Amino acid sequence: GEDVEQSLxxxxxxxxSSVINCTYTDSSSTYLYWYKxxxxxxxxxxxxxxxxxxMKQDQRLTVLLNKKDKHLSLRIADTQTGDSAIYFCAESxxxxxxxxxxxxxxxxxLSVKP
Amino acid sequence: xxxxxxNPRYLITVTGxxxxxTCSQNMNHEYMSWYRQDPGLxxxxxxxxxxxxxxxxxxxxxxxxxxxKEKRNFPLILESPSPNQTSLYFCAxxxxxxxxxxxxxxxxxxxxx
Numbered sequence: 001g002e003d004v005e006q007s008l009x010x011x012x013x014x015x016x017s018s019v020i021n022c023t024y025t026d027s028s029s030t031y032l033y034w035y036k037x038x039x040x041x042x043x044x045x046x047x048x049x050x051x052x053x054x055m056k057q058d059q060r061l062t063v064l065l066n067k068k069d070k071h072l073s074l075r076i077a078d079t080q081t082g083d084s085a086i087y088f089c090a091e092s093x094x095x096x097x098x099x100x101x102x103x104x105x106x107x108x109x110l111s112v113k114p
Numbered sequence: 115x116x117x118x119x120x121n122p123r124y125l126i127t128v129t130g131x132x133x134x135x136t137c138s139q140n141m142n143h144e145y146m147s148w149y150r151q152d153p154g155l156x157x158x159x160x161x162x163x164x165x166x167x168x169x170x171x172x173x174x175x176x177x178x179x180x181x182x183k184e185k186r187n188f189p190l191i192l193e194s195p196s197p198n199q200t201s202l203y204f205c206a207x208x209x210x211x212x213x214x215x216x217x218x219x220x221x222x223x224x225x226x227x
Contacts, residue, residue: 008154035218042204042218043157088156101147101172102216106156 004105006089011111018076020108022089025070031092032065033102034074038085046074046087076110084112116141118219120205126225127195135190135222137205145208146188147172147216148180150201157204163188195226 006022024032030051035043049056049063049072056063062075076083086107093101118139127133139146147162149172159172163182177199179191188207192199205219 033215042220043206044218045215048215101159101162104149104157106154 004089004091004103006087006105006108008106009109009111011113012079014079014081014112014114016079018074018079018083018110018112020074020076020087020089020110022072022074022105023070024072024089024091024103026091026093026103027067027070028093032063032072033088033090033092034061034063035088035090035104036085037088037107043088079110079112081112081114084110086110116217118205118207118217120203120219120222122222123220124223126227128227129196130194133192133195133224135192135203135205135224137188137190137219138186139188139205139207139217140186141207141209141217142185143207143217144185144210145216146182147206148178148188148190149204149206150174150199151204151221152201160190160203195224197226200224200226 003025012018031048033048034046036046037043047058047061049065060077064073086109088107089105090102121136144165148160149157151157158174160178161172161180163169166185169180169182203222206216208216
């Protein structure tokens with residue numbers, strides 16, 4: 001079945017870049033997402049990438065997609081303490097002929113040290 | 115303000131006592147979904163609904179029921195809760211079951227004793 005894998009923990013120093021990696025299995029996924037969950041809060045969509053793109057940049061966030069290897073990464077430049085959160089990678093899988101259901105990874109807990 | 119709301123936000127109950135967690139969205143979204151989040155397991159989908167009166171099982175539907183009588187509401191029903199249903203529950207919605215962003219509610223933390 002479909003599966004999304006990501007490392008569970010990442011620790012960086014404030015001001016450094018963070019790179020969170022993810023691998024997925026469903027080659028039919030059209031959209032791949034990064035969600036952020038702050039402590040005690042729900043999930044917030046950070047960014048997404050369409051499968052025909054290799055890269056997407058949005059301010060401090062850069063998403064890289066290697067479709068051949070089914071590898072997705074999220075780079076956060078100039079990481080701040082406010083970036084400390086759990087980051088979920090998710091792939092969109094087919095439902096009734098349309099992309100719809102999301103399969104989430106277990107989440108990567110990012111800790112930013114001052 | 116566009117949002118997904120869930121009630122209650124926190125609930126402590128006992129084994130076997132039926133409960134309902136409500137979910138409501140004000141964005142006229144067709145697609146709604148319930149997830150549970152457990153440590154080390156990430157988010158797993160319980161049930162989803164493509165539209166009114168159209169629901170289907172996700173990955174972990176056992177012990178849960180849903181209904182979709184109106185477009186805006188998608189309640190999650192635990193007929194006879196058990197301790198293994200202690201979890202953090204999220205409701206989400208999107209315009210359609212397609213290339214659309216899912217918006218998440220704030221979560222409901224449930225403890226079943």
